[in-house]
Amino acid sequence: xxxxxxKGMARNIYFGGSVFFFLVFLALTYHSEQTFxxxxxxxxxxxxxxxxxxxxxQNNCIGCHTLLGEGAYFAPELGNVYVRRGGEAGFKPYxxxxxxxxxxxxxxxxxxxxxxxxxxxxxxxADFLKWTSQINTNDWPPNKEG
Amino acid sequence: MSLTNPHLKFASQAxxxxxxxxxxxxxxxxxxxxxxxxxxxxVGDFLFPLIPFNVARMVHTNLLIVWLLFGFMGAAYYLIPxxxxxxxxxxxxxxxxxxxxxxxxxxxxxxxxxxPYAGLARLTGNELLPTMGRxxxxxxxxxxxxxxxVALGFLYNIGMTLLKxxxxxxxxxxxxxxxxxxxxxxFSFYNPENLARDKYYWWWVVHLWVEGVWELIMGSMLAFVLxxxxxxxxxxxxxxxYVIIAMALxxxxxxxxxxxxxxxxxxxWLWLGSIFSAMEPLxxxxxxxxxxxxxxxxxxxxxxxxxxxxxxxxxxxAFLGAGVWGxxxxxxxxxxxxxxxxxxxxxxxxxxxxAYAMIVMTMISYAMPRLRGIGEAPDxxxxxxxxxxFWLMTLSMVAITLFLTAAGVVQVWLQRLPEDGAAMxxxxxxxxxxxxxxxxxxxxxxFFIGLGCYLFSFRQRGRLPVAAAVTA
Numbered sequence: 001x002x003x004x005x006x007k008g009m010a011r012n013i014y015f016g017g018s019v020f021f022f023l024v025f026l027a028l029t030y031h032s033e034q035t036f037x038x039x040x041x042x043x044x045x046x047x048x049x050x051x052x053x054x055x056x057x058q059n060n061c062i063g064c065h066t067l068l069g070e071g072a073y074f075a076p077e078l079g080n081v082y083v084r085r086g087g088e089a090g091f092k093p094y095x096x097x098x099x100x101x102x103x104x105x106x107x108x109x110x111x112x113x114x115x116x117x118x119x120x121x122x123x124x125x126a127d128f129l130k131w132t133s134q135i136n137t138n139d140w141p142p143n144k145e146g
Numbered sequence: 147m148s149l150t151n152p153h154l155k156f157a158s159q160a161x162x163x164x165x166x167x168x169x170x171x172x173x174x175x176x177x178x179x180x181x182x183x184x185x186x187x188x189v190g191d192f193l194f195p196l197i198p199f200n201v202a203r204m205v206h207t208n209l210l211i212v213w214l215l216f217g218f219m220g221a222a223y224y225l226i227p228x229x230x231x232x233x234x235x236x237x238x239x240x241x242x243x244x245x246x247x248x249x250x251x252x253x254x255x256x257x258x259x260x261x262p263y264a265g266l267a268r269l270t271g272n273e274l275l276p277t278m279g280r281x282x283x284x285x286x287x288x289x290x291x292x293x294x295x296v297a298l299g300f301l302y303n304i305g306m307t308l309l310k311x312x313x314x315x316x317x318x319x320x321x322x323x324x325x326x327x328x329x330x331x332x333f334s335f336y337n338p339e340n341l342a343r344d345k346y347y348w349w350w351v352v353h354l355w356v357e358g359v360w361e362l363i364m365g366s367m368l369a370f371v372l373x374x375x376x377x378x379x380x381x382x383x384x385x386x387x388y389v390i391i392a393m394a395l396x397x398x399x400x401x402x403x404x405x406x407x408x409x410x411x412x413x414x415w416l417w418l419g420s421i422f423s424a425m426e427p428l429x430x431x432x433x434x435x436x437x438x439x440x441x442x443x444x445x446x447x448x449x450x451x452x453x454x455x456x457x458x459x460x461x462x463x464a465f466l467g468a469g470v471w472g473x474x475x476x477x478x479x480x481x482x483x484x485x486x487x488x489x490x491x492x493x494x495x496x497x498x499x500x501a502y503a504m505i506v507m508t509m510i511s512y513a514m515p516r517l518r519g520i521g522e523a524p525d526x527x528x529x530x531x532x533x534x535x536f537w538l539m540t541l542s543m544v545a546i547t548l549f550l551t552a553a554g555v556v557q558v559w560l561q562r563l564p565e566d567g568a569a570m571x572x573x574x575x576x577x578x579x580x581x582x583x584x585x586x587x588x589x590x591x592x593f594f595i596g597l598g599c600y601l602f603s604f605r606q607r608g609r610l611p612v613a614a615a616v617t618a
């Protein structure tokens with residue numbers, strides 16, 4: 001680099017640039033905060049949804065599955081599983097039956113552990129996944145296979 | 147601590163050694179669990195239910211983070227005294243924190259392996275302050291609190307050293323990066339009930355670490371090693387360092403937006419995330435230019451050629467993994483189809499290996515011969531073995547990346563591009579990808595052999611230290 005561009009100038013760009021863009025980032029975060037209630041349908045977060053999120057977390061579901069595309073890539077996306085597996089009429093019974101049937105025990109197939117969840121916990125988890133499927137995700141995933 | 151090690155400028159730098167040794171031990175564990183997962187990708191019920199995939203993955207990723215943290219801390223304990231031109235404030239505190247962090251880390255990993263995760267959550271009172279069960283932040287809340295305590299003690303120790311000593315650009319940038327690391331980790335304690343918000347601030351830890359402040363740490367470690375092995379003027383090196391980290395933060399902070407496309411955050415991020423993250427390869431490209439330029443302008447022939455290879459290698463591999471493979475899927479219209487696919491996994495592997503695993507090994511390669519009292523460099527035979535380890539690991543990781551990318555492209559083709567009804571299900575798609583996953587596993591085994599070579603290069607039994615050989 002040329003001699004006219006000094007270390008001091010480089011340092012000022014670093015300080016000034018980082019501080020400026022971090023302030024922009026904070027402003028954008030403020031904007032995001034304003035939109036979360038509507039985009040995530042915050043009014044629909046019931047106590048059951050909150051408990052369901054805890055069930056999701058305390059069984060480390062993210063260790064195999066993705067949720068809105070984030071997580072492990074070993075098992076199916078669950079952000080839209082409510083839509084994929086029965087919706088309003090069918091999802092809850094489906095989830096109960098599916099979790100009870102684990103592990104399927106098919107030789108060589110990826111196996112899901114038996115988590116021994118109570119009926120209430122499965123209901124909460126279903127409510128959490130239903131609420132999650134209704135977040136405005138800019139139309140992601142591209143199709144219902146997730 | 148040996149007071150007679152003539153190869154250290156300050157005796158207290160010796161505390162770096164246990165940090166480096168333990169980091170490499172955890173690295174071995176990380177790769178072993180990686181191999182288990184690689185096999186589970188094709189033989190789904192391998193080790194089930196003894197080690198389910200989610201447990202293996204948690205161990206794999208958490209070991210990665212923790213060994214890199216040990217590496218960064220070791221690097222700081224080596225680098226800060228030398229830059230500050232004085233002894234470390236408290237070597238005793240550094241050793242105490244080493245044991246605290248090591249024991250807490252081992253207990254946490256044992257907890258993952260021996261107790262079902264829900265049981266671990268109950269045992270550690272997660273419901274009081276739920277922070278568990280989020281990717282990479284799976285540690286029990288008490289472990290997270292322990293990490294904060296260790297980080298505070300660590301920052302105090304190197305901060306005091308710095309305050310009382312010479313303040314160079316390298317040490318100030320390192321310090322800024324480490325403080326940033328600690329500050330952004332605090333967001334791991336914030337777990338809002340609203341998933342969209344939870345994910346938004348989760349990235350304040352994950353993205354602002356790896357695509358933010360960790361780049362400061364990497365840049366300062368690279369600059370330090372380059373000064374030492376090339377003898378190029380500090381003014382020149384530090385100017386480059388500022389340019390690199392300026393680019394990293396100017397692109398990377400708003401670049402966080404490329405994670406906000408599909409998690410419920412507003413549409414403005416589709417544009418801002420795409421534009422700024424598309425420029426995130428720039429700092430990595432600058433690092434490549436930096437390393438090659440400095441080595442070409444070197445004023446001395448440093449005997450540790452392996453360290454020079456690591457220094458150049460980390461910039462090139464980071465540019466490929468973080469820069470090129472990141473750019474491949476960072477634009478929102480592309481990411482719409484690739485998000486959360488095997489493309490993401492491909493990028494993650496090469497980026498972490500190239501940028502962070504390799505910069506820690508660069509530092510270890512430079513510092514370890516001195517820490518062990520061998521001299522400026524290990525002997526020629528040890529360096530040859532180390533270089534074998536470098537190429538085997540690096541090429542295997544490139545191969546892993548290529549196979550996962552191929553798997554990802556096919557996955558997008560089968561599962562993401564078609565309309566509802568025509569798209570293949572996730573599980574059926576995975577069956578179609580088996581050949582790529584087998585090849586990835588083979589590359590993983592080669593990586594493990596490379597790691598073996600690398601570790602074997604530390605064996606110096608029966609060979610005299612360089613200094614002793616000269617006087618003999």
